[in-house]
Amino acid sequence: MTDILILTHADFCSPGHLGVVLDRAQREFTVLRVDQGELDDYDLDRPKAVAIMGGPMSVNDPMPWIGQEIDAIRYWVDRDVPMIGHCLGGQLIARALGASVHRMPYTEIGWQPLAKRAQAADNPWLAHLPQEFAIYQWHSDTFELPEGAEGLMGSPWCPNQGFAWGDKVLGLQGHPEMTEDLVRLWLTDWAHLLDETQASQQGRAQMLEDLPAKVTALNQVAEGFYQRWLSLAFA
Incomplete structure (x- = not known):
């Protein structure tokens, strides 16, 4: 076991670009499938x-x-x-901090524009x-902001796209971890949900248009989050 723990809930919701960032930084990490019971015997005092x-299930x-998670x-x-x-991970953190998670009247899917909140x-x-x-977005549920959290950003379809709680916890509604392969996989295996x-x-064609450039820009967004997360753990 390592000091970096990644929790997953489905084989098609892998660490994605997060794994690339960790490999590049030569940081070993442990991946556990919580839905398959792999958290059962894990030492919760281990991770830094x-x-x-994410995952297709609902926190509810x-x-x-x-x-257990x-x-x-x-x-x-x-x-x-x-x-x-x-996504689901952000919703799980929100619920753990006492906030509600609920179904939206629609599903937000695709490359959605986000804006920072002024405050x-x-x-x-x-x-x-x-x-x-x-x-990149693919979700039907959304979280409310936990008490004491700072709302960070929103999209036209989902006002709560991210929050910070204290100085070490970040909950996100979207998927900054996406790679080209993951986008194509989801749009193949889950096309019936579109x-x-x-x-x-x-639409599928719109999501795939200029995909390499979109993923490159997303990688930069993700890497800023991941670098801060690592710096907080291994300063």
Whole structure:
């Protein structure tokens, strides 16, 4: 086991570009599938940094492992462990901090424009970002802001796209970890979920247009988050 822990919940929601960043930095990491019981015997005192990836399930689904993961997150919050959550991961962190997570009346999918909230412009999690930028989205649930959290950014379809809690916890609604391969995989395996009649969704062709350039820009967004997360753990 290593000091960096990544929690996953589905084989198609991998660490993606986060794994690339860690490999480049020569940081070893452990990946556990929480939905397959791999957190059961894990030493919660071990990690110095935790990343929580996405998944197709809802925080509100009646699965025993969801409660177990929320309890683990609360333990790491109490230990002041740097954490970053992606989509479902951000929702799990929000729930662990006492916030509600609920279904939206539509599904937000595609390269959506995000904007920093004015009051969060100086937050160090956002220091590498312009006022407006894009993050890949695929979600039907959204989180409310936990008490004491700072809302960081929003999109036209989802006002709560990210929050900071204290100085070491970042919850995100989108998917900064996406790679070209992951985007193409999702648009192949999950194409039946797309509905271009919803204004909140981009069409498949639009999502794939100029994909290398879009992913390169997204990598820069992600790397700023990941570098701060690592610096907090290994200063």
